[in-house]
Amino acid sequence: MSTAHDEVPPGTQTLARGLAVIRAVADGAHGLRAIVEYTGLGRSSTHRLAQLLVNQDFLRHDNRGYTLGPALIELGFKALHGNPLPLVARPVLEELSAAVLDTVHLAVEDGGSVLYLDKLSGSRGAEMRSRIGYRMPLTRAGVGKALLLDAADRWTEQYTADEDQLPVAARNGDPEGFRTRMQEYARAGAAMDLEDNEPGIRCVAAPIRDASRAIVGAVSVSATTPYMPHERMRGLVPVVRRAAGRISASLGYQGT
Template sequence: MLAHVPERNQSASLRRALAVLEHVREHSGLSLTQLAEAVGLPKSTVLRLAAPLVEARLLDRDRRTGAYRLGHGTLRLGQSYLATLDLRAVAAEESHRLMTEVRDTRHTIVDPERLRADLAHTMRRGYAVDDRENEPEVRCVAAPIFNHHDAVAAAISVSGLTSRITAARVRELGPLVAGAAVRISRKLGSQCQ
């Protein structure tokens, strides 16, 4: 039968265990004595707090030296966290803030119908063109890079002043940039054409 532990004590223990974990994250390779001194707790308390962290593979203790370091369970937690991130959701607020601070140029496509038509054209040709939409004197040609799930993972681009990247030059650069993106994508395991 488990003894009832007051909630306040459980919270304090959890906070101390998290402090131990955080300290090991920042200062890997500490012995029990060093870790206890660093977090200001008795060695017996640190040992008691570290035990479930070691069991959960959040901490690892070297059998030879006794030094603590992060365990592979922290990697699994981190990967699980990253897998739940949605780039659009994470970037939406900052993108909107940046847009309002920067104010786009007179060339920026703001009409929804025109934007949809431009996106359809971009998909057909395999590359996108920023024609002075972000900076009045800059053109950019970009293409998506796909990962092994055939999901967009990154992009590659060429940018320059409009005096160097003319409209005619854009038509030359577009296929070159798109080709580089396809080759990179294939190296990442994509089946893209």
């Protein structure tokens, strides 16, 4: 459960509570009771804030309960287009998708997790749960591992933090094994998801760099296991790296 009572600057408590209500709805709390439980706010305060947000089009309310409103959709598109990466990457992603026939993702790190900025679904195999705006643990997703390739000092700590957020049955509990994998991926300049994130799904991912040589995003090719034997995954490494390199060059990166 989140809370709206964390430390906030003086005079901004109402804003913080309103944002907490929006976050609750975004995370699946569609009824008033669920929003109250998520935020820790009083029922009457939550109802007043929700009504205000509905009036301002930040939320909608119908027989399904509360959902995100058109104002947030508009702001989301503006935020997306304010970032040059999706616009620069899109032509390369389309070419890559047409060449491999599998699902292609573009992602960045945001707040210690993977944030998907674009997705082109493949023409074969099962549909994946990822979507634009979806978040995943960094150490479970292929793109997340690619985003961490330069950050050896974070590998163990991030792995442990991500594992702590998962149900006990889903934890791997092998930080040393993860570090060994990341060392191999860093040498190869590409990372792999060996069904770490979603059963039956594998992927190959490579980092995108900007003019400062910093990793600012990652691109991946994902498919169901029958279409992703280990031999094909190895063969996709240079393909995905080239795609990431083309996007990096468009951002001013001049390395090899």
